[in-house]
Amino acid sequence: MSIIDLGELRHTSDPDPLPRPPRADGRPVRCALVLLLVLATLAAAAAPPRRDVVTLPAQLAADTLLDGDLFVVLDPNPAQPTQRRMTVFRLPGGKAVWQTRVPVEGRSWGITSVAGMLLVTVYESNMPGQGTLSVAFDRETGAYRWQQPGSPIELADGTVLLQSGGEDEPVGLRAVDPCCGTVRWQSRATTGYTVFHEVGHGVDRMVVVPVDGPVEVRDAATGAVLARGDLRPPGGGPLGLVQVVNHLVLVIGEAPATITVYGLDRLDRRWSGTAGRIDFVQDCGPVLCLQTRFNGLRALDLATGQMRWRSDRWRWVFRYGDRLMASRANSSGSALEQLVVLDPLTGRELAELGRWELAQSGFGSPLVGVRRHPDGGLLVARLDARTGEARMLDVLPDAAGNCQASVGRLLCQRVDGSYRLFLMPD
Incomplete structure (x- = not known):
């Protein structure tokens, strides 16, 4: 911006014009400062947001876990993929x-963080007679602590429940102290299966x-039987599929x-009703969401079983806060x-x-969506179910996918297998 001095307008007929006031000292300096301030403001507005980016090495076949202030990478040995x-x-x-x-050694892996331990689970172990095996390491130091058969499930009191067997093998349960693997309680292996009720x-x-035999409800911390009952239909016949949803x-x-509903703590019968084929039942807060292959989604009242609403428009649905997130049934087969x-x-x-692909996120983490940007990289948005808004955060130029989100952080994989850490605004 330039300033042009046009001088002063004078009336030529004025016989005694007033003297021109002196020009203030420093005016050219102030004009230059104003010009610099304007240019700096425009430059700042046009500049892209500053990204705090950290690159974390990993192979394409690595298993990873974002756990609070730690990022865990389980890389295969290039010469021996069964070693990690x-x-x-x-x-x-x-x-x-x-x-x-x-x-x-094994072919299928997973990482879990429980009570100060990192558990690495081999689902297809190469060790004869071991089957699924979990190995515990200290979260802060990496020191080896213990290993036991089974896949881990975190309990509400911080105990680790190891479940072994399944499919054609008897199922065994063992609750262990995460610090040292000491067994707190265990049940003998039985045929059948176990379903779990999660809180937080x-x-x-x-x-x-x-x-065959009665269904049992057990306290996960102690293994004590809280309720037992024969839930088979009147006159006998197969029990059917058992699920635990929303304390039911x-x-x-x-x-x-049919669908028959019992209270979780005492197995007291609440209500029963007819149903078409049910593929799965989802916790939808004040209602039960029944997804059926031919009849779409049905929402039933928790207390009575009466249908509140139905729709064939949604491919899937899940609870997020006091709202539901759903995907349209006509969505393409892509990740979006x-x-x-x-x-x-x-x-x-x-x-x-x-249209978004949801980033993996843990309990209490924000809901983050990503999608390919036309000019390359990933467009990132925070999805707010409460306000119904998708707030654009950034475009990550060299990210390819496999994103994991936590509070204030987003990790996305690059095409070479490594990960980039981006700090997200609140």
């Missing part, structure tokens, strides 16, 4: 704090469903097609989903959030 090396990075700086070799970060109740035990029968916000009591559509 675990490296832990401290966030947000990305410093490698420890590394260790996992002392078992862990499980507080278990429902043991044997092939659901028995879904196929012949005839057309996301909407629903009122759980009426099924009314409250907001349209657009």
